Amino acid sequence: MADRRHPRCDTRRCQRGGHRPAATVSGSSSATEGSQVGRSVLVTGGNRGIGLAIAHAFAKQGDRVAVTHRGSSVPADVLGVRCDVTDGAAVEAAFAEAEQAHGPIEVLISNAGITDDTLLLRMTEDQFSRVLDTNLTGAYRVAKRAAKSMLRARWGRMIFISSVVALSGAPGQVNYAASKAGLIGVARSIARELGSRSITANVVAPGYVDTQMTADVSQARKDEILGSIPLRRQATPDEIAGVVTFLASDAAAYITGAVLPVDGGLGMGH
Numbered sequence: 001m002a003d004r005r006h007p008r009c010d011t012r013r014c015q016r017g018g019h020r021p022a023a024t025v026s027g028s029s030s031a032t033e034g035s036q037v038g039r040s041v042l043v044t045g046g047n048r049g050i051g052l053a054i055a056h057a058f059a060k061q062g063d064r065v066a067v068t069h070r071g072s073s074v075p076a077d078v079l080g081v082r083c084d085v086t087d088g089a090a091v092e093a094a095f096a097e098a099e100q101a102h103g104p105i106e107v108l109i110s111n112a113g114i115t116d117d118t119l120l121l122r123m124t125e126d127q128f129s130r131v132l133d134t135n136l137t138g139a140y141r142v143a144k145r146a147a148k149s150m151l152r153a154r155w156g157r158m159i160f161i162s163s164v165v166a167l168s169g170a171p172g173q174v175n176y177a178a179s180k181a182g183l184i185g186v187a188r189s190i191a192r193e194l195g196s197r198s199i200t201a202n203v204v205a206p207g208y209v210d211t212q213m214t215a216d217v218s219q220a221r222k223d224e225i226l227g228s229i230p231l232r233r234q235a236t237p238d239e240i241a242g243v244v245t246f247l248a249s250d251a252a253a254y255i256t257g258a259v260l261p262v263d264g265g266l267g268m269g270h
Contacts (some may be wrong), residue, residue, distance in 0.1 A: 079097075229265060
């Protein structure tokens, strides 16, 4: 399917000192009132699940959205760019394509991730390394590339999609938990390193979300998980997306280095 490219805006939205001209979307919710729109947004792994919901949410409020994918279909309201985040050259090519269409990336959502679950004593080094290379080193690659344009603009938003497992751990997920916990260190280091340039870096830690990944879980396991969630239900991908768009809005301009659990209370105390 041919990608739909949005016309590049001639007006630079970023100004020295981190101040940007305000624009609002009529009828927007109170959480995003006053936030800028028309920004160049990149969502890695944005063609399905949580990433797709995030991409749709930004596009709906008027931003110009590109999503990375590895060959799957891409919705018509965003620009699809092929990218394997484990390949540095592919990351550079994806950014170049997105920026050619939409201008320098202003909002980065690092969402691409995989699982390869098995118990510790059965886990191979390849299983461990492959998950970390995608989920953690991949996030480093895209954040480093996005930082270049954000530093020039003296403004930017980086949001890393982690997991409640990063905070609580889970049997059979040593590799996944380690990769998602590492994102917290990445985000907080970036927050301290780049904060003086009006660049924020935050983490969203979803709990049990209704996606294809969780659809494959057995009913017995689902019942067990739901019984441990105070709200007694799964999150929808749109509920995660709402928190992400908030963190990219003006309302969250003074939030950086934060970890926001969106888990129905599952991880309380961690």
